[in-house]
Amino acid sequence: MSRTTSILDLPNELLLHVKKYIPDADLRTHVCYYRTCARFAGLYGDKDAQEPFWKNACRLAGLGLIKDEQEDTVSWTDIAIDCIARDGFCKHPHLLLRNHPIASRSLATFPAMETMVISTIAGHDIPDVVRPSGVTVWDVQVNIQSVLDIQLHVSDLNTFLLPMIEDFNPLDWDIQTVLKSMETLRNAFEQIRWSGLEWDRGPYGVDSFFVVFLEAEDRDFSRWKRFM
Numbered sequence: 001m002s003r004t005t006s007i008l009d010l011p012n013e014l015l016l017h018v019k020k021y022i023p024d025a026d027l028r029t030h031v032c033y034y035r036t037c038a039r040f041a042g043l044y045g046d047k048d049a050q051e052p053f054w055k056n057a058c059r060l061a062g063l064g065l066i067k068d069e070q071e072d073t074v075s076w077t078d079i080a081i082d083c084i085a086r087d088g089f090c091k092h093p094h095l096l097l098r099n100h101p102i103a104s105r106s107l108a109t110f111p112a113m114e115t116m117v118i119s120t121i122a123g124h125d126i127p128d129v130v131r132p133s134g135v136t137v138w139d140v141q142v143n144i145q146s147v148l149d150i151q152l153h154v155s156d157l158n159t160f161l162l163p164m165i166e167d168f169n170p171l172d173w174d175i176q177t178v179l180k181s182m183e184t185l186r187n188a189f190e191q192i193r194w195s196g197l198e199w200d201r202g203p204y205g206v207d208s209f210f211v212v213f214l215e216a217e218d219r220d221f222s223r224w225k226r227f228m
C-alpha cells in the first residue's frame with residue numbers, strides 16, 4: 001500500500017523555497033506556516049533573527065503598537081501570532097476594537113504618522129495623538145474617548161449637533177428630551193453616527209483630521225421625522 005506524501009516530508013531546502021515565495025506582507029500565511037510545527041518555526045531562524053522578520057511583516061501588514069508598548073521591548077513575534085490566532089480568520093468585523101487586535105493595531109494612516117492633530121469637537125479640544133512608531137487606530141480611539149463624557153451645553157447643541165441632524169428629529173422628541181438625551185458627546189454620537197476622520201488644512205494652516213459624519217442618504221432615519 002502506497003504511503004501518502006505530505007509537505008512535512010519535504011527537505012528543509014524545499015520548505016525554505018516555499019517560505020521564500022510567501023509575500024512578507026502576508027502575515028496570516030507566514031504565521032500559519034510558522035506554527036505548523038517546531039521544524040517549520042526553525043525555518044525563520046533563532047529568536048534574534050525572528051524579531052526583525054516579524055516586525056517587518058507586521059509593519060507591511062499595517063500593524064503597530066498600542067497602550068504603553070515600546071519598540072525596543074515588545075515582542076513582534078508574539079504580536080504577529082496573537083493577531084492571527086485571535087483575529088486572522090474573523091468573520092465578524094463589527095465587533096469591539098478591544099476584541100480585535102488587528103483592528104486596534106492597524107495604523108491610522110498610510111504612510112504612518114508620528115503625530116495626528118484632531119480638530120475640536122463641539123468646542124472641546126482633543127489631545128494630539130502621538131506615537132513615534134506610528135499612530136494606530138487604538139491611539140485615536142483612546143484620545144477621542146477622552147472627551148466623550150464631557151457635559152455639553154446648549155450652545156454646543158446649537159453650533160454642533162443641530163447642523164449635523166439638519167432638519168430631522170427623533171420621533172416624539174421635544175426640546176427637553178433632546179437636551180436630556182444629548183447631555184454628552186457620547187450620547188450625541190449614539191444619535192448622530194460619524195463615518196471616520198478626514199484630513200484637511202485647518203485654521204491657521206495647521207494640518208488636522210476632522211470628524212466626518214454620514215451623508216444624509218447613508219443615515220438610518222427610520223426612527224426620525226422632519227421638523228414641521
